[in-house]
Amino acid sequence: MQGFRDALDYCGFKDLGFNGYPFTLCNRRSGDHNVWIRLDHGVATVDWILWFPTSRIHHLECFHSDHRPILLISDAEQKRFYRKGRPFRVEAIWLKDKACEDVVKQSWVDLHDLNRVSILLKKITSYQVNLSTWNRVTFGHVRNTLAKKLKDLSHAEEAGLYNSNPN
Template structure:
C-alpha cells in the first residue's frame, strides 16, 4: 500500500503542481487521490502526463469548484466500481484472493449536507465485503481534541460521524506528524487548526496491512496537509501470515475496559456473523 491523498484547493495555483510533483518523486505513490481540483479534464490530463501516471479517473468540477481525481500506476490492477461528487470507490486485484478495496472520500463542507456524506459512506459499507480502506477529507472531527481554536464543535455532529464509522466497521488508523491537517491561515486573527483529513479501515484490512501508517506531510501551498498512507512490507505482504487477535490481560486493570467492550458489543451491526465480530473487535 502506497497512497497519497490531498485536498489541494485548486490545482491552478502556481505553487501546488510543483509541490505535488515533488511529493510524487519523494514518496512514489501507486495511487493519488485529489480533491477540490477546480480544473477541467484537459488540465488534469496534462497533470497526469507530467506526473507520469498511466491511468486517471475524474469527477468533473461543479461550476468553478469541486472536482475529484484518482491517478494510479500501470502496474496496479485497479478497477473503479462506483463514484459520485463525494467519492471514488475502487477494487485492487479484483477477482483474486488478494483483492482489497480503496475509497477516496470527500465529505460535504456544509453542515447542512453532512448527513448526505454519511449516507454515502454507509451505502458504500453495504456494497460488498472486502478488506477496505477509506482515505480523504471527511470535513468533520470525531473528538474535541482534534480541533484547536475557534468555536467548539457540537457533540451531536461528532457523534453522528463516530456512529457512521461504527456502522461501516471503520477504525481510524491514527497518524504520524503534526496533529492537524487544515488551518484557516488567519495568523494575525483567530487561528484555527483542525484534523479534517484521515484514513479509516476495516479490521480485515488492518490485518492485511499490519504495518500501514498514515503520515501528515508538511505542505505550504494549500490550507490542507497531504496524507501519505504507506506500508513498510510492500515486498512481503503477500506471504505474511495474518496476525490473530490477542487479548491482553493487562487491559482488565484499566477501569474503562468493561465499559468499552459493553458499548461496542451492545450496538447492532449488519453483515454476516464473522464480519460483525471483526468489526466489533476493530472498534474495541
C-alpha cells in the first residue's frame, strides 16, 4: 500500500474526494464479518483540477452488486444527471430498427466548439433528446401498449373468447 501512495505522490495526484455513501465495496457477509471499505478513489493532477474545478466523484447506488459504481461529473452536469423523473435508458428494441443508427449518427454531427468536453456533453444531450423523440414517434409507449394488450388477452382468456375469436 505504501508503494501505491508513493506512486500517487510521485505523479502529483490529489484525491478528488466524493459525494454519497462513504464506502464503495461490501463483502456481503453477515454479522461481525460484514466489511465495508472505500476501495475506489478519483485522483487528478493539480493542473487537471484547475481546468475542471467543479468536478466531483459521486458514489452511486447499486442494489445488485457488492461494488458501488462511481461517477466523475461536474457540478453543472450533476443537476442534469440527478434530475427528477426517469433516467434516460436505451431500449433493446431500438437496436432492431435500422433507423436507430441514423438517429445516433445525426446526433453526433454538426457541433463545433473550442472546448472538447462541452462538445461531448452537447452531443450526449442531443443523442438523448433525439432518441427519446424518435422512440415516441416510432414505437410510442411500447410498455404501456404491451401491458394493455396483456390485460386484454387475460380478460379474453377468462371470458372464454380466445377459443371462439383468437383476434
